[in-house]
Amino acid sequence: MLRGLLAAAFGSVLVATSGAAHATDDVTIGVDFNILGSQVWVAKDKGFFEKNGINADVQPFAFGIDTIDAALTGQLDFGLALDFATTTRLQSGQLKIVSAIIEPEPGFHKLAVSEAIQKPEDLAGKRIGLANGTAQHLVTLSYLKNAGVDPADATIIPLPSLLEIIASLRAGRLDAAFVWGDGVAQASEIPGFRILGDDKPAKVRLYGYISTTKAFAAENPKAVENTLRALAEATDWMDDNFEEAVDIVASHAKSPRDRVKAQMEIQHFTISLKPEQLEGFEKIADFAATNGITKARVEPGDFIDPSFLEAVDPARVSLAK
Known part of the structure; x- marks a missing residue:
């Protein structure tokens, strides 16, 4: 009798453990119709999301800022945008920035x-x-x-x-x-x-970020962490397989392959949080406040949460504590 109970209990543990290993989180991620979101498409098409327990619904928008607005209104779980556009939405008090995604060279405009x-x-x-x-x-x-x-x-x-x-x-x-x-x-x-x-x-240096809302991050911390883990793996894969990455992004973008490649070559894809990124964010916050783009100066550092990326790979975070 005791042996049977132990066997049943052990079997339940195996079932529970197996279920946890294969558990998936449904997330919606916004990208633009161009190259902002390249890692997202790679993670989707090469299986990095699936590998990390993420069922990603990727939704293209006209511009990066549209994805942030969609996240703020609950249409998306994650949005991607440059720091300038993101700054204008920090006034909502609802955003949480979880990683930089691109460090583009000047020359985009x-x-x-x-x-x-x-x-x-x-x-x-x-x-x-x-x-x-x-x-x-x-x-x-x-x-x-x-x-x-x-x-x-x-x-x-x-x-x-x-x-x-x-x-x-x-x-x-x-x-x-x-x-x-x-x-x-x-x-x-x-x-x-x-x-x-x-x-x-x-002489302007801009960076791109992936953001979610404070509410989503609080309710789904593992989904945030695993999404970043998938994007980090996709970014590393892109470094070694650039031409195939261009093929993947071009298949989704509304631009010819040659234009997609030319833009991807200057993006410097990353999943990281660094002091120089925050320094650039601070300069943009100053400009936005001085020129009346924001009602008051926002503090970008108050909205950056490195804890999720640190859980993925501490080496990717060099921001001061």
Whole structure:
């Protein structure tokens, strides 16, 4: 009798243990239609999510900021966006930043100009499109100042997004604007416009992050941890299999493979939290507050939680405690 009870109990333990080993968490992750979310697609297609007990529903959005908004409204569990866009949403008090995902080189934004503009100094007195409250906002103003052009001496025209910038260039309502992603090819095809250069002279370094909400992280800490573990493995795999990674991302992106590859080559994919990333975040928070993009200055460090990534791999976190 005792032997039977012990056998039954042992069998129950095996069943419970087996169930825990194969337990899966359903998560929804937002990416953009371009390359922001490359590791997510790789983790999905190469099985890193499944390996780590994550059933990931990947949902593409037009822009990274849209994924953050979707997370804040409960449509997604995770959103991905550059630090500038993320800063504007920290005012909600609901976000939790769990890792950086890209450390892109400058050069992502390209300056589309009319024939009347031959050099950066010619931007004085011209109509310049500004994607208000985005990284392009900071890049544009920094570029003008570094070119010796006072933004007050140009006509700055705020627009909500890249779509409106391209439409305004086509309609002749703008003389110049920084564009990015598919907008580069679209602007290049507009009669009378060309790409003068990129955003390197702006001397702005941006980073991209994956965020969730405080509520989701509190209720699903293992799902957050395992999602990061899968993305870390995907990132490492991409380092050794870049061309195949390009194939995977290009199969999901709304851009030709050559453009996807060119952009992926300057992204420096990462799953990490570093002091230099936070330093860049702080500068953006200063800019956002000074220029009225946020009502008050936010403290990015208050929203970064390294505990999940530390549980995955302490070596990936070098932020001061």
